[in-house]
Amino acid sequence: MTEDAAWSALFAELDSWAAAGKRLDFWLRDDDATVPSTQLDRLAALAERFAIPVLLASIPLLAQESLARRLETAPLLRPCQHGTWHRNHAPAGEKKSEFGLHRPLPEILAEVIGGRQRLRELFGDAFLSVFVPPWNRIHPDVAAELPQLGFAGLSCFRNFALGPAGGPRLVNTDLDLIDWHGGRVGRQPGELLAEMVQTLAIRRMSPEPNQPFGLLLHHHDHGNAAWDVLTNLLTRLSGHAAVAFSGPDALFGAATYLATDLD
Template structure:
């Protein structure tokens, strides 16, 4: 991995610094269910960079052994990742567990039941944040999430709340895995180009949003994904324009109207 690969991104961050802007970089990791070597690597990476991670746990697949493992990894912060990570979309449509394919009341009951299981497992350590599988969720569901006790919601870049609002929304922006190209870690040039373009657009348009979320899936990371993540954080965490953000603060805002 050539160091020059990172120059465009670092140069753009230098422009942010000169303009007095800071970027809040945060991490979200999906599909957690059990302890294991991959989760250990994620915990070690979080410790190495002092980077809190929003850990989206699948409620009905989560193993009790995950609880004591997370007590030894205080930077891995559990939240709710759907219910069973089960696709209910008909053939030909994009996958979704909580899309417009089932009665609203049934979906809300399922989310509430799943949350009770995570509450039983994690107690007060559980963040009241909902992460829908495949980053897709019907806006009627999002509007009802505050009534179920959720103060935060995280999907992927471009997702917005409907007219009826919902919890505080903080999306992830950059997926480090190439799902369609073999479920492998993306190349450094691809990540640099995508992230730099996002930052340039925000700076030139004067957009106030200073948050960028990296989307991880520790169970699916190959060596290329781990190497990319390590190289990315090694360069960004020490840059004066970067603040590694804690999800507990990111999702502490008021419920959107």
């Protein structure tokens, strides 16, 4: 599909949302924040331009004081916890995971608590008690323990679901801006938009209530092409009647703040 055709298909789908009386709550999550950079500045400027808060997943034991100082002047970048060390503990041959059951559960939970304490010290009241596991993978048994550790929210990727024991409020991302297998570069616009249209069409036909649609970012890996696609997408979506930009405060609710008092 050409880029022009993909844009036309996206707006036709959004028009169908509007005709059905549905609203697309569109939000952004950005992973792997550790230090200030020109890339982070660019993300902050984009958030301000479109008045769209960004859930900024920060790696606790790699994050620097300088990041906290920078976020003091970037209120729309909302820091939360991205694993602990962003280390893979899965054996060779398995998909990468920091929070699978590859270690004793008490050891895993202690590591999560340590990371949470570190980010609370770093970001203070700006810290949101939302957990984002590296590689979007977490065993359901670990996820079920997160509320007891003070987490009000969990965010993974499209098809992740909580297990029978439940867990915190789950709001997944749905679309990844980066092509990880093609050189860690921004995806081609036509391909990205076609996947978005397909996902939205399925969701529009679902009897479930409106679900937020999350775009996953990694600002460290964005080249100019990725920034251009993101800016163009936000520009075009901001003018459509079926689209509302949302953020973590609305998605995860007031419990995000109440849970910070559970230490």
